[in-house]
Amino acid sequence: MIGSREINQKIQRDILGGVKAPHSTSYPVIYTEGNRYYLAVFVFFYTKEDIAAGKVNRPATWAIVDLEDGSIIEERQTKEQDFSDASYDIKYNVRTDKEYDTSRKYYEEAFTILDSVRKKIISDGKFYKAEYQFYLNKIQANIPKEYQRFYTDLSV
Numbered sequence: 001m002i003g004s005r006e007i008n009q010k011i012q013r014d015i016l017g018g019v020k021a022p023h024s025t026s027y028p029v030i031y032t033e034g035n036r037y038y039l040a041v042f043v044f045f046y047t048k049e050d051i052a053a054g055k056v057n058r059p060a061t062w063a064i065v066d067l068e069d070g071s072i073i074e075e076r077q078t079k080e081q082d083f084s085d086a087s088y089d090i091k092y093n094v095r096t097d098k099e100y101d102t103s104r105k106y107y108e109e110a111f112t113i114l115d116s117v118r119k120k121i122i123s124d125g126k127f128y129k130a131e132y133q134f135y136l137n138k139i140q141a142n143i144p145k146e147y148q149r150f151y152t153d154l155s156v
Contacts, residue, residue: 001122004028004111007070011041014072015063022046027110027139028065029155030117030132037121038073039065040154042083054095058086059150067118084153092146100142110138127156 002010008028015025023045031040042059050056062083063075078084086092113135120126136155140148 001068001115001119002070004114004118005108007039007065008111010070011039011063011065011072015041015043016061016075022048026059026151026154028114029136029139029151030114030121030127031064031154032156033064037067037127037156039067039070039118040083041065042078042150042154050091053091054093055091056094056147057091058084058088062154068122084150086149086153092144094144094147096144102142106138106142110135113138129156132156 011028012025016023023043025043026041028039028041031038041063043061043063044056044059046056058078060078061075062078064073065071066073079088113131117128117132117135120128120131136151140151143151
């Protein structure tokens with residue numbers, strides 16, 4: 001099993017076929033489809049004007065990722081196969097005065113939790129919701145309030 005930190009780096013590098021369009025990719029969340037567990041991420045695109053205004057569109061693309069090795073299984077367009085009922089007609093506020101802990105240590109702790117959750121799914125077939133919720137809360141603590149919903153909507 002590849003570590004979650006390495007998987008996140010792999011996703012960031014490989015998403016959208018490596019295209020260099022201005023975008024941001026979420027941290028991975030646990031996603032289910034049918035009776036299988038995967039990792040999943042979403043992608044939103046932005047412009048200089050969006051950044052200046054502090055408001056961006058909702059995610060346009062999302063991907064299902066292999067739980068063990070982090071390979072992207074499928075990229076999907078939200079207008080064709082959506083994961084959220086959020087409106088496309090508004091932009092979402094991503095500006096905040098809150099100071100986030102973006103230290104390497106903070107994310108190492110988060111990814112260690114995700115590693116534990118993934119390992120239990122892979123080895124025992126068991127999903128521990130409370131442990132996973134701890135990871136999700138930690139990741140969302142560094143996400144602007146209006147964009148947190150997309151993590152929750154995509155997540156198991």
